[in-house]
Each structure stands twice: as structure tokens, then as C-alpha cells.
Amino acid sequence: MPRLTVVIPAYNESAVLAAFHARLSKVLGQLPMTCEVLYVDDGSRDDTWLIMQSLAAADPQVGTLKLSRNFGKEAALTAGLDRVDADAAIVIDADLQDPPELIPQLVEQWQAGYDVVYATRSARAGETSLKRFTAAAFYRTMDIMSDVAVPRDTGDFRLLSRRALAALAQLRERQRFMKGLFAWIGYRQTSITYLRSPRLAGRSKWNYWRLAQFAIEGITSFSSxxxxxxxxxxxxxxxxxxxxxxxxxxxxxxxxxxxxxxxxxxxxxxxxxxxxxxxxxxxxxxxxxxxxxxxQRPLYFIEEDHPPASQAPLHTEATRQS
Structure with a gap:
């Protein structure tokens, strides 16, 4: 039976984690495969880690990973994917803007032979006109300037096959723009479209200053x-x-x-x-x-690593360097 791991990086998401996990568990329970969940705490300052631990205690298919401090979403996502030992992995945020109910469609495309299946937003509900305009401008600028075709209006919500994960693990650059790295590895890629929902609870960690820095990071990472x-x-x-x-x-x-x-x-x-x-x-x-x-600094340091109780530990080292 194929194995699937869902990786969820989170930073100060205590207000939404329980509701997210309830919806995710319902979806995974309907899939004809072995499913595991890996929560990555990116140095949260609220009760995110405690809630992750309680979810793991109640569900043997849930693993948790805590970074030593806030390294940023790209590093937290990398840390989670480094620990995946499955046939495929799905990346999704915990704020429920990306609906877990789309996971069966991602899996269906993967089983049809695609290595990367990404979810493209047809609309962005719950966001200001300025936010939508700047996001559209960024993706179109990347499309023009980048040496690699980065899908427009597409976040991190996607499925990666085993060989796509293996290829991604070889890219250890410190300045990480994951959307570009996902596209850079190539292989067979396809998309599904969806309506992005408003954030269920909590506040977005991406203010306009951080978004501007993120845009500069993306452009300088994949274009001269x-x-x-x-x-x-x-x-x-x-x-x-x-x-x-x-x-x-x-x-x-x-x-x-x-x-x-x-x-x-x-x-x-x-x-x-x-x-x-x-x-x-x-x-x-x-x-x-x-x-x-x-x-050549390590991408992250790990404070605690608790694999799902349903499996043996995947890694014993405290850090990952390459």
C-alpha cells in the first residue's frame, strides 16, 4: 500500500491547528493508502507546540518536529520534507486557506503519473485589493524575469513524488525560494485550480515588508x-x-x-x-x-523530533547539513 506524508509548517498557529487537524484527518481517513502527518513548529511563541504534542498523543499517525528558533517558513518546510520517508508528500499550510479536501485530487493526479501536482488559486478570498494586486504583479514579474517557469498564483500547497523529494533534497542553497525550487527540479508537473478561502483564525505573518523581501528573494534566486x-x-x-x-x-x-x-x-x-x-x-x-x-551554515537546527508512533524513528541526528 502506498504511503503518503502531509507536511505542515506552522508559526504561531495555535488558534487554528485543532480545526485544521480535524478536517485533515477526515480527508486522510478516506484515502486508500497509509497516511501520516508531520507538523513542524518554526519556533512559535504561542501554544502551537503544545497543541501539536496533544494532537500527536491522540493520533499515532501524527509526528512533530520543533526547530530551535524561528528560521522562516522556507527552512521549516525544508526540515519537514527532509524527514519524509514515504512514496509522496503533500505540503499545506495550517491556516485553512488551502482546503485539505483537495488532497484526493492531488493524489489522483500523482497516481496518473505526475511527480509534482500543485494547486493554483483561481481567486483569493478574504484579501485586500492591494494584496491581490501585489501578488499578481509578483507572479507575473517572476514569469517574465525568471530563468525557470514558476507557476502563476500558486503557493506551496502541492504534492511531491518520491523522486521529486529526492531531487529537492539535493538543493541545499541557504537563500531558499521554495516555489522556484519546486519548479526547477522539473519532472512531470500538472495543476488543479481552487478558490482560496479566507484565513479561519489568527493573523497572517506576512506583512508588506516581509512580502517585499520575499519577492526580492524570489527574483534574485532565479534570475540575473x-x-x-x-x-x-x-x-x-x-x-x-x-x-x-x-x-x-x-x-x-x-x-x-x-x-x-x-x-x-x-x-x-x-x-x-x-x-x-x-x-x-x-x-x-x-x-x-x-x-x-x-x-555554509546549516539550514536549521532541531530541538525536538518525534516521529509518528506508528513507525520507527526516521532520523536520529539533531541537525541536517549539506
Whole structure:
């Protein structure tokens, strides 16, 4: 009988975990396969870990993993997938915006021969117009700039086959953009569409500052276009400045008019200075990425690891490094 593991990274999700697990258990109970659940606590500061432990105590198919601190969702997701020893894994958030009831459709496509089955949002209920606009702009920007085709309007909710998991485990870069990594590994991929529901309880951890950082992370991880853009912008600015200077010189030589003074000089200086700082900022982003990668720090540290009671421990080491 095939085995399926559902990985749920969570950070401060105590308000919704019990309701999520009740819906998830009902869905998994209907699947004709052995199902396990792995909750990953990404250094929560509320009762998330205690609730995870109570769920594991009541259900032998539930395992729990606690990171030593908040490493971020991408690292928590990686930690959970590193510990999957099944024929397939499903990644889903605990906030119930991604309905567990779609899992049978993901499994059906996997059994049809696909290695990655991702869920694409047809609409995003419960979100502001600004949030929907910025999300759409990000995915379309990634589609244009990225060297890898990242599916539009698609989050982390997806199924990965065993060989897709094995391929993903080889990608140990420190600056992780999981949506891009899922696409980068290739293999046969397909999608299903769904209406994303509003968050059941609690608050989103993604403010606009974190979303902006996440967007920069995604673009710089899978595209060198910003570096090329800085080059072309610099060339265009230099050409514009040269043509403007030539115009001023010819005007002074041919018509005897005085060279424009302070206002035009300040405009040119501020324009060129802004372009230079923008280019330096782009270069700094890529340089910082190389710096972080060169340190080769582990992606995460684990404080507690409790596999499902229905199986033997999968791993005994306290950390995963590569």
C-alpha cells in the first residue's frame, strides 16, 4: 500500500491547528493508502507546540518536529520534507486557506503519473485589493524575469513524488525560494485550480515588508535580469547625459548662450546619482547572497523530533547539513 506524508509548517498557529487537524484527518481517513502527518513548529511563541504534542498523543499517525528558533517558513518546510520517508508528500499550510479536501485530487493526479501536482488559486478570498494586486504583479514579474517557469498564483500547497523529494533534497542553497525550487527540479508537473478561502483564525505573518523581501528573494534566486537591467539602465543614463551635455555645448558655441547653471546641473547630478545607487543596490543583493552561501551554515537546527508512533524513528541526528 502506498504511503503518503502531509507536511505542515506552522508559526504561531495555535488558534487554528485543532480545526485544521480535524478536517485533515477526515480527508486522510478516506484515502486508500497509509497516511501520516508531520507538523513542524518554526519556533512559535504561542501554544502551537503544545497543541501539536496533544494532537500527536491522540493520533499515532501524527509526528512533530520543533526547530530551535524561528528560521522562516522556507527552512521549516525544508526540515519537514527532509524527514519524509514515504512514496509522496503533500505540503499545506495550517491556516485553512488551502482546503485539505483537495488532497484526493492531488493524489489522483500523482497516481496518473505526475511527480509534482500543485494547486493554483483561481481567486483569493478574504484579501485586500492591494494584496491581490501585489501578488499578481509578483507572479507575473517572476514569469517574465525568471530563468525557470514558476507557476502563476500558486503557493506551496502541492504534492511531491518520491523522486521529486529526492531531487529537492539535493538543493541545499541557504537563500531558499521554495516555489522556484519546486519548479526547477522539473519532472512531470500538472495543476488543479481552487478558490482560496479566507484565513479561519489568527493573523497572517506576512506583512508588506516581509512580502517585499520575499519577492526580492524570489527574483534574485532565479534570475540575473536585475543585474542586466542595472547595466542597461546605466548605459541609457550615460547616453542621455552625454546627449544633454552635447546639446548644451553646441548651444553655447553656436548661439553664444550661457551654459545653464545650478538647476540643470542639480537635476543631472541627482539623476545620475540615483541610477548609480540603484545599480549598487542590485549588485549588493547578489553579493549578499554569495556571502551567505559561502558561510555554509546549516539550514536549521532541531530541538525536538518525534516521529509518528506508528513507525520507527526516521532520523536520529539533531541537525541536517549539506
Amino acid at each position: 535580469a536585475p543585474l542586466k537591467l542595472a547595466t542597461w539602465t546605466g548605459m541609457a543614463a550615460s547616453l542621455s547625459a552625454f546627449l544633454f551635455g552635447l546639446k548644451v555645448l553646441l548651444k553655447a558655441l553656436l548661439r553664444g548662450d550661457p551654459v545653464p547653471g545650478y538647476p540643470s546641473l542639480m537635476v543631472v547630478i541627482l539623476f545620475l546619482g540615483g541610477i548609480q545607487l540603484l545599480a549598487l543596490g542590485v549588485i549588493g543583493e547578489y553579493l549578499g547572497r554569495n556571502y551567505n552561501e559561502s558561510k
